[in-house]
Amino acid sequence: MVSVVRSTIINAPVEAVWRAVRDFNDHDKWHPVVADSVIEDGKAADQIGCVRRFHLQDGSELREQLLKLCDRTHSFTYCILSSPIPLIGYVATLTLKPVTDGSRTFWDWRSTFRTPPGREAELAEMVGKNVYEGGFEAIRAIVEAKAAPTARATTSRATAAAPPSAAAIAGQGIVISRHGGPEALRWQRIEALPPGPGEVRLRHTAVGLNYIDVYVRTGFYPLLTPPGVPGMEAAGEVIDVGPGVVNIMPGDRVAYACPPVGAYAQVRTMKADQLVVLPQEIDDQTAAAAMLKGMTAEYLLRRTHRVKRGDTVVVHAAAGGAGMLLCQWARHIGARVIGTVSSEDKARLAREAGCDFPIVTRGQDFVAAVNDITGGKGADVIYDGIGGETLLKSLDALAMRGHLVSYGPAAGPVAPLDLSLLSRKSATLSRPVLFHYTADPADLRDISSNLFEMIRRGAVRVPINQRYPLAEAARAHADLEARRTTGATVLVP
Ligand SMILES: NC(=O)c1ccc[n+]([C@@H]2O[C@H](COP(=O)([O-])OP(=O)(O)OC[C@H]3O[C@@H](n4cnc5c(N)ncnc54)[C@H](OP(=O)(O)O)[C@@H]3O)[C@@H](O)[C@H]2O)c1
Numbered sequence: 001m002v003s004v005v006r007s008t009i010i011n012a013p014v015e016a017v018w019r020a021v022r023d024f025n026d027h028d029k030w031h032p033v034v035a036d037s038v039i040e041d042g043k044a045a046d047q048i049g050c051v052r053r054f055h056l057q058d059g060s061e062l063r064e065q066l067l068k069l070c071d072r073t074h075s076f077t078y079c080i081l082s083s084p085i086p087l088i089g090y091v092a093t094l095t096l097k098p099v100t101d102g103s104r105t106f107w108d109w110r111s112t113f114r115t116p117p118g119r120e121a122e123l124a125e126m127v128g129k130n131v132y133e134g135g136f137e138a139i140r141a142i143v144e145a146k147a148a149p150t151a152r153a154t155t156s157r158a159t160a161a162a163p164p165s166a167a168a169i170a171g172q173g174i175v176i177s178r179h180g181g182p183e184a185l186r187w188q189r190i191e192a193l194p195p196g197p198g199e200v201r202l203r204h205t206a207v208g209l210n211y212i213d214v215y216v217r218t219g220f221y222p223l224l225t226p227p228g229v230p231g232m233e234a235a236g237e238v239i240d241v242g243p244g245v246v247n248i249m250p251g252d253r254v255a256y257a258c259p260p261v262g263a264y265a266q267v268r269t270m271k272a273d274q275l276v277v278l279p280q281e282i283d284d285q286t287a288a289a290a291m292l293k294g295m296t297a298e299y300l301l302r303r304t305h306r307v308k309r310g311d312t313v314v315v316h317a318a319a320g321g322a323g324m325l326l327c328q329w330a331r332h333i334g335a336r337v338i339g340t341v342s343s344e345d346k347a348r349l350a351r352e353a354g355c356d357f358p359i360v361t362r363g364q365d366f367v368a369a370v371n372d373i374t375g376g377k378g379a380d381v382i383y384d385g386i387g388g389e390t391l392l393k394s395l396d397a398l399a400m401r402g403h404l405v406s407y408g409p410a411a412g413p414v415a416p417l418d419l420s421l422l423s424r425k426s427a428t429l430s431r432p433v434l435f436h437y438t439a440d441p442a443d444l445r446d447i448s449s450n451l452f453e454m455i456r457r458g459a460v461r462v463p464i465n466q467r468y469p470l471a472e473a474a475r476a477h478a479d480l481e482a483r484r485t486t487g488a489t490v491l492v493p
Contacts, residue, residue: 001112001113001114002112002113002114002115002120002123002124003110003111003112004110004111004112004113004124004127004128004132005108005109005110005128006108006109006110006128006132006133006136007106007107007108007109008106008107008133008136008140009099009104009105009106009107010104010105010107010136010139010140010143010144011103011104011140011144012103012104012105012143012144013098013103013104013105014074014096014097014098014105016105016143017074017096017105017107017139017143018071018074018096020139020142020143021094021096021135021139022046022069022071022076023045023046024039024045024046024050024052024066024069024076024078025037025038025039025045025052026045027052027054027135028054030135030138030139030142031131031134031135031138032057032134032138032243032244033056033057033130033131033134033244033246034054034055034056034057035054035055035056035057035059035244036054036055037052037053037054037055038052038053038054039051039052039053040052040053040063045066046066046069047066048066048067048068048069049065049066049067050065050066051063051064051065051066051081052064052065052066056244056246057197057198057243057244057245057246058197058198058244058245058246058247058271058272058273059198059273060083060084060085060246060247060273060441061082061084062080062082062083062084062085063080063081063082063083064078064079064080064081065078065079065081066078067079067091068093073095074095074096074097075093075094075095075096076093076094077091077092077093077094078091078092079091079092080113084247084441084442084445085123085126085246085247086115086116086119086123086445087113087115087123087127088113088114088115089112089113089114090111090112090113091111091112091113092109092110092111093108093109093110093111094107094108094109095107095108095109096108107136107139109132109135109136111127113127116449118279118280118281119277119279122249122252122277125249126246126247126249129249130245130246130249131246164194164195164201164240164241164242165194165240166194167194168191168192168193168194169191169192169201169239169267170189170190170191170267171189171190171191171192171203171265171266171267171493172187172188172189172190172265172266172470172471172493173187173188173190173229173264173265173266173470174186174187174188174229174230174231174264174265174470174471174473175188175190175226175227175228175229176216176217176224176226176227176228176229176230177226177227178226178227179217179218179219179226180217180218181217181218182217182473182474182475182477182478182481183474184217184226185217185230185264185473185474185477187470187471190229190265190266190267191267192239192265192267192268192269193269194240194242194269195240195241195242195245195269196242196243196269197242197243197244198242198243198244198245198271198272198273199241199242199245199269199270199271199272200238200239200240200241200242200245200248200254200269200270200271200272200275201238201239201240201241201267201268201269202234202236202237202238202239202254202267202268202269202270203236203237203239203266203267204234204235204236204263204265204266204267204268204493205235205236205237205284205285205288205493206234206235206236206284206285206287206288206289206490206491206492206493207231207233207234207263207264207288207470207490207491207492207493208231208232208233208234208257208263208288208289208290208291208292208293208488208489208490208491209321209466209468209473209476209477209480209485209488209489209490209491210232210233210292210293210321211321211385211408211410211480212232212292212408213230213231213232213264213477214477214480214481215409216230216261217230217477220409220413223259223260223261224261228261228262229261229262229263229264229265229268230261230262230263230264231261231262231263231264231265232257232258232259232261232263232292233255233256233257233263233288233291233292234255234256234263234268234288235253235254235255235278235284235285235287235288235291236253236254236255236268236284237251237252237253237254238250238251238252238254239267241272242272245272247272247277248272248275248277252277253277253278253284254275254276254277254278255275255276255278255282255284255287255288255291256270256274256275256276256291257291257292257295257434257438258274258435258438259435264470264473264491265493266470266493273441274441274444276291276444276445276448279452279456281455281456282452282455282456285464285467285490285492286455286462286464288490289321289462289464289488289489289490290325290451290455290462290488291448291451292434293321293322293325293488294325294451294454294455294460294462295434295437295438295447295448295451296322296325296326296407296434297322297325297326297328297329297451297460298329298447298450298451298454299432299434299437299438299447300326300383300405300407300432301326301329301330301333302450303437304405304407304430304432305381305403305405305430307330307333307335307380307381308333308334308335309333309334309335310334310335310336311333311335311336311380311381312335312336312338312373312374312377312378312379312380312381312399313326313330313335313336313337313338313379313380313381313382313383314338314339314340314366314370314379314381314382314383314394314397315327315330315337315338315339315340315355315383316339316340316382316383316384316385316386316390316394317340317341317385317386317410318337318339318340318341318346318350318353318355318358319339319341319346319347319349319350319353319358319486319487320385320410320485320486320487321485321487321488321489322385322407322408323339323350323353323385324349324350324353324463324486324487324488325353325460325462326383327339327350327353327354327355328353328354328459328460328461329454329459329460330354331353331354331355331356332354332454332459332460336356336357337354337355337356337357338355338356338357338358338359338369338370338373338374338379339355339357339358339359340358340359340361340366341358341359341360341361342360342361342362342483343360343362344360345486346358346360346486347359347360349463349486349487353463357369357373366393366397367393367396367397370397371397374399377399377400378397378398378399378400378402378425379397379398379399379402380399380402380403381402381403381404381405382394382397382398382402382403382404382405383405383407384404384405384406384407384408385407385408385410386408386409386410386411387406387408387409387410387411387412387413387414388409388410388411388412388413388414389411390411391404391406391414391417392415392417392421395421395422395424395425395427398425398427399425400425400426401425401426401427401428402425402427402428403427403428403429403430404427404428404429404430405429405430405432406429406430406431407431407432407433417429462487462488463486463487463488464487464488464489464490465485465486465487465488465489466479466485466486466487466488466489466490467489467490467491467492468489468490468491468492469491469492470491470492470493472491473491476489476491
């Protein structure tokens, strides 16, 4: 059980402070992290049992219930009913007492709760600093201005987090000067603006390379108008946070995999709710290598198609970044894994990643091989990140009522598909995108924590087989497109 206690002295009489904090429904009027608040079911704000539903500045919604309120002791107790922040069994009490000279107030704010393993210190610090100390400072500013001036009061610990620096922070990054080949990537000066409401500013420590970065660079995916910084996956340290950000703090180690582009940079400002705070045992490079490809493996195997023990799964590009994670995870579930690769060396890597039957496609027809391996039945699900002509062939390797999941076009766009082709096998076709599965912060937390758990248990190992200085991203892109990379690639800023 985590216990958080903060206290302070306010230079105003206890009744004045009580008037300011008593209303369970108006914390949005004074607390810097609360955006709006409403009491459910039309109850009074001091009715025991009433529930306040409120939003934080970053958009998160919380519900808290009033458990006790006493005007004689100037105290109230409340608990969290639902929250996107994992403060489990959270019960807090706020108590005011007059200081003996009568014109000042001792304010005690404390709580107990549980957290997911490893997040105790981080969440205790967030509650203590952002919620309690932030609240002290806000009330102090309101009531001390009205009260007779006396000596300046201090909190019992450091004061609330320093506001972000108003200046932009300069760094270097990769800029796409125009849509085109790897030569369009330039190492240039960039800057990160001060974080606005709901934003954080990061110093990247590791950046993930993904095939989507190639599509962005060429203009195949219209996600960037040059000049601009590409990249959708990175890990780093929080420099400062904007107003209303309560679950991320300066110094936190975080990672992300999401649009908008901008990861190929030493420093960056972005939305806080797209970040995941990293558990201690996930190092920065592993996070930068795994967030996009590993969360993709999670949703493809558990959400787009729920793979079961005994299923036959085909993974194309089985020695690639997404491919090696898909193979390991599918094998862990108990599936029979067939993979396609372009060389014997890649076949060895795929086998090490849990692929039972690597098929070397140079010199071998994968459809015939899948049919051989399955005794003519075909695969229950095929994960195709290659596209081009491979996709239609994949249909031929599918079992009756099988599921073809087209999740990327590394070999080029897929030709328009005649739907009646699916009726030959009552086949299902999906074209999913990670970012649609992680757009809701609750889903992002769920998918990323499943991934971290798999890594922690050793069920999935993240193979970082190439590292390049970020400044040499052009070389990394050329290698990826020429099929010279295997597993994951990290760019070091
Ligand atoms: N939809 C989503 O949510 C999502 C998320 C992540 C990734 N993806 C997609 O998943 C695919 C894999 O991404 P990744 O970043 O992990 O890349 P990767 O698999 O590490 O690299 C691509 C691999 O594709 C194979 N390939 C086959 N034909 C190719 C061609 N004509 N040109 C280049 N490569 C070819 C190569 O392996 P062999 O040499 O062994 O054939 C190559 O190593 C991409 O299509 C990507 O867009 C989609």
